[in-house]
Amino acid sequence: MGIIKAFTGAIGGTFADQWKDIITVGGFDEHVVVSPGVLKSSNNGRGTNFYGSDGIISNGSKIYVPENTAAFIFSQSGIEEIISEAGGYEYQNGQESVFNEDKVGKAIFGQIKDRFGYGGISSDYKQIAFVNLREIRDIKFGTKGAQVYNDIFYGTDLEIFAYGSFTIKVTDPVKFVRNFVPANMTFYTFDDQKVRAQILAEFLQSFIVALNSLSNTYRVSQLPSQATAIAEIVANDSNNAGTWEERFGFKLVQVAIENIEFTEDSRELVKQYSANKMNLIAYDDVSEKASNIAAQQKIAQGIQDNGLGNMGGMVFGMNMAQGLNPTNAEQRSTASSIDDQIANLKKLKELVDAGILTQEEFDIKKKEIMGL
Template identity: 30%
Template sequence: PVNMGAQTLMTQGRIKNKSGFSSSDIISNGSCIHVYDNQFMILTDGGKIIDYTAEPGYFIVDNSSQPSLFQGQFKASLKDVWERFKFNGSSPQSQKVYYINTQEIKGIKFGTRNAINYFDSFYNAELFLRAFGTYSIQVTNPLLFYANGCPRNATQVDVPDINEQYLNEFLEALQAAINQMSADGERISFVASKSSTLSKYMADALDETWRDLRGIEVISVGIGSISYDEESQKLINMRNQGAMMQDPTIREGFVQSAVAQGLQNAGSNPAGAGAAFMGMGMGMNAAGGFMQSASATNAAQMQYQQQQYQQAQYQQPQYQQGQPAEAPQGGARMKQPGEWFCPECGTLNAGKFCMNCGTKKPE
């Protein structure tokens, strides 16, 4: 081969003699063609295929015999393609040799130009993401690729030469694959770790246009990073913060942090600490009932959780060696003195306001 690089799909062979490469690319009868590993050699005449081999080694051109057609690892998959594209003319006049790279070609970069919509059932919302990464392809039917995937009269084809068309088709299939993952219920935060699943979806989406028409397949897709648009990121942050606030310990820390931040802001007020604290005092008087109730509710819930834990530990049956264990007695927990059920949502509370919806305790 003239030049078979890491991103090369097809290159033309050149004649080499004792003094180096010949200026002529015409292969004569009796020539010896060297085929390396992971290469598929095609012998053509006037653009039509007259012979090929998928087996590494030395190939002797013999125009007086039938085509060799060494299938290698491709075996019978090339038979139908050969019948469509084989040479049916007279004696060969202008023979040339081409090499197809059958090794996996890695590191082809991609990035979504526009955000892709993704419905996440966990957040119960339509989110929008952008994906960046690399993918790899492999020529799985060299005869199809030579006939339908290579530009006419090209002596060498590298990935950048055909990347624009292929990238557009790849991104279209990527969107379909990501939408399929959404339909299957995958969380949006797991997309980057589902490379094998995404590769399978991509291969299925591109089978008709890539594998069946051009003889290439997507082998792997690696997501380097996932980013969200501004509105999606705000929604995710809000939902995550809401989930954290279900913990009474975190809620109480948030209340105390808000009070401390207010004191700090008052001390740094350029209008004077006295005026700032006066205004802050008025605000705290107005909101004091809610703040105290919130802290009381948090404390009651934390105390209740601690009591439940201690009670479970205390009631855990102790068995003596050799005695059979008795089945624990189940039952619903009774409402304790001072506790009340919220008339709006039914949550059990111990403070003045419902810890779930904020409804005030009935008088």
């Protein structure tokens, strides 16, 4: 074995004092998944500097693997070792180093001679790179063509465009480096279109499967709230994205739908549906009002035929129409009941017939009782 473990976890205590010059990862941004090792020097607590050739290691090289990262050592012939546990290590299987208690002449001149034989590159040239084991977030996607979605609310097929992002995570660095990362790569990022092309194509195939499975349950407008369900369906698709972990050592973690857009034809279809719906509501409202008016007229006619004569029938018919109108709720609450009005007017009519009240006085009192 070329790797000797010194400690696990973060550097601390006596190891921090002893390991002044170590090779570690320079840093990852949001989409970088492989980054070369850099030599980090600490000068008695006065700060740190990165220097030296990226990722080149030799006998005695000290390596620090931070949390949530893995490291792999490789040469031109392929991958030699992969370190998947955070901690400090020492490499003891590479080319000789002047810093490893070797003679200066033997180390330097031996390498010069060897490099001449390999076009300036040593035959045992070793490098180290680090794999990001944190979530790789906000990988954007968008459907290139319109997708058909059978919306249960509209009861028809609608064409839509979907846009959003998804998150992946490396779960098996060994499989990831061997099966997904090209040979001898020390830097790899999902910002590179060539890197994204394959997983985007497979993701979209699985995403379409998810849309089809949800169309029997959810409306188009509900899809953004079903991101978790979509992620589960995509991650379990046995033909595309669901195979990533087995094939490449990374898996889908989450999906976020940012926008759903109709095609122009589907947008017009939805507009027409909405217009028809509004027309139907308006028609139903008019029909209901017409039915109320007809009922009111029948009530008025009944009072006229069987009540207090022509004048009384017309008066009670008008008041009944007002009482049945939903917009006159406040008037109904303040006026006397129909029965009370009828009883009072009958008494007044008897007084007119007896000559006690004049017709003019009756008309005045009638208006008061009826609230006219």
